[in-house]
Amino acid sequence: MIYVNEAADPRLDDFRDLTTADRRPDRPGGRGLVIAEGTVVVRRLLASPYRPLAVLGVRRRVEELADDLAELTVPAYVTSSEVMAAVVGFHLNRGVLAVADRVPPPTVESVVADARVLAVLEGVGDHENLGSLFRNAAAFGVDGVLLGPGCADPLYRRSVRVSMGNVLRVPFTALPDWPRALLGLRRRGFTVAALTPRPDAVDLRRLPDGATGRVAVLLGSEGHGLSEQAIAAAELAVRIPMAPGVDSLNVATAAAVAFYELTALAHPGHPAIATPRPRQRTDGGTVGQ
Numbered sequence: 001m002i003y004v005n006e007a008a009d010p011r012l013d014d015f016r017d018l019t020t021a022d023r024r025p026d027r028p029g030g031r032g033l034v035i036a037e038g039t040v041v042v043r044r045l046l047a048s049p050y051r052p053l054a055v056l057g058v059r060r061r062v063e064e065l066a067d068d069l070a071e072l073t074v075p076a077y078v079t080s081s082e083v084m085a086a087v088v089g090f091h092l093n094r095g096v097l098a099v100a101d102r103v104p105p106p107t108v109e110s111v112v113a114d115a116r117v118l119a120v121l122e123g124v125g126d127h128e129n130l131g132s133l134f135r136n137a138a139a140f141g142v143d144g145v146l147l148g149p150g151c152a153d154p155l156y157r158r159s160v161r162v163s164m165g166n167v168l169r170v171p172f173t174a175l176p177d178w179p180r181a182l183l184g185l186r187r188r189g190f191t192v193a194a195l196t197p198r199p200d201a202v203d204l205r206r207l208p209d210g211a212t213g214r215v216a217v218l219l220g221s222e223g224h225g226l227s228e229q230a231i232a233a234a235e236l237a238v239r240i241p242m243a244p245g246v247d248s249l250n251v252a253t254a255a256a257v258a259f260y261e262l263t264a265l266a267h268p269g270h271p272a273i274a275t276p277r278p279r280q281r282t283d284g285g286t287v288g289q
Helices: 010-015 039-046 059-064 081-088 108-112 127-138 158-164 180-187 228-233 251-267
Strands: 034-039 052-057 076-077 096-100 117-119 144-147 172-173 191-194 215-218 236-239
Touching: 010 052, 010 081, 010 096, 034 158, 034 251, 039 052, 039 096, 052 081, 059 076, 059 096, 059 127, 108 144, 108 172, 117 127, 117 180, 117 251, 127 144, 127 158, 127 251, 180 191, 180 215, 180 228, 191 228, 191 251, 215 251
Parallel strands: 052 076, 117 144, 117 215, 144 172, 191 215, 191 236
Antiparallel strands: 034 096, 052 096
16 A cells, blocks of 8 residues: 555546546547446456556555455555545545556457347447446346447446446447347347337237347337337337336336346346246247246
């Protein structure tokens, strides 16, 4: 641990003005840093493929990370909460930060190759929704996330924080050539299922036979949902049945429901699912009992 008492200390420059430092380098003021807040998220950053540059925090929080830092050559700067606030530009309740360099995104092929369940996003531009989606994806064993047009940056500080660091664990990459790329997923053997509240969509619990071997669930923006072009490129439209008078859920909540259902079918032995459930046919019968 390295004790620092002055906010102007140049060793803390990577932590300075973090309200803009996590923006991509092509954005105003952006340095492309990955920023983790709080012991849980910092711990996940230190264990991730992202190369940590430094840790900054109050003594108690840095000491909680001692075991995680023991094998790393990463400076851990210890200071007061007042100095931290002066450096980063806001008061940090969680008491510890880490910054890391970004890594090149994986290829679509590497994300898709061994996946059984994928999340494919279109127009999810809210950082908190995006972070929640990644947290849900990690919880239910989704193998990767593909980002279509209009999606926010998953490595933005707020997304990393809301995801509890799971953005750093779940593989993700941009999906170019939209929406024709969805046809490419279908050629790879994925059932592309567009999640929509349309009344004519298939009940998520009653997917047709053969639709759950490899699944790519397509999720759209909060306001407009999926584009007509994306739904047309999907193999089928699916919906979550709801009580009368409620037409939709927050996109992250809807994603959690879909992930739970789909990973139970595609990954029957996944630890997130206590017991595999029989799949229902559209005629009301069941498969797998």
